[in-house]
Every structure is written in C-alpha cells, then in structure tokens.
Amino acid sequence: MPRSSATAHELNRIGLFAGLPGETLQRLAKAMEREELAPGAVVIREGDPGDRFYVVFAGMLSASPYGFGARTVLRPGDYFGEVALAMGMPRTATVSAISPAVVASCDKATFDELIRPLFADDAED
DSSP states (O other), X not given: OOOEEOOHHHHHTSGGGTTSOHHHHHHHHHHOEEEEEOTTOXXXXXXXXXXXXXXXEXXXXXXXXXXXXXXXXXXXXXXXXXXXXXXXXXXXXEEEESXXXXXXXXXXXXXXXXXXXXXXXXXXX
C-alpha cells in the first residue's frame, strides 16, 4: 500500500495531541507516515525492537500481550508503541488489524522530541 504523510487535521482528532500548538502538529504530521492495512496485517510483533510510535486513524486493531490473556481492541484515536520507545525495551504485545485500518507512525527521534513530553505532562497531573 502507498504511504503518505499524516495531516494535522487527522492528528488533532487523537486525544493525546489535542493540546499541541498548530505549528507542532504540522511538524508532527510531516514526520508521521500514514499506512493503510489489510485485515490480518501485523503492525508490530511482541519481542521485536521498538522503533516506531503508532496512532490509529481508522479501523480496529487487536493488541495481544503474551501471557496476559485478554486482547485489547484499539480504535480510532488510540495509540500504541510508546512503552517500548520510552522504556528502551522490546515490544510488549503483537498488534494486528482486525478490519481494514489506517495508522500513522513516527520514528524514535520524532517520538522523543514531540510526543514523549506529552506523557511526562500526564504523569504530573
């Protein structure tokens, strides 16, 4: 599937990014790669190195952590991949598309610069 940049409008619908200034959203949008997924497509696999952060724009995905039993369903507005990037550890779950889906992702450098501080703000509240 062809990949393209995300848009600031799409990112603004992700709750985590709602408070970002327009200029930051624009920078983040340019850095994020949009990807269309077919049902069954695996986005990340548990145990793999964490190198990207993802947000869900459309469709539904399943997150299955090993040994924890219950699957989590990810929907538009959700995000994943932050644990491996923030903690410098392997992926803690396998995430795959349940339905046709659209996600956007960014690399670790972009995550560290523009997204990671948002988690620090959450922790202080």
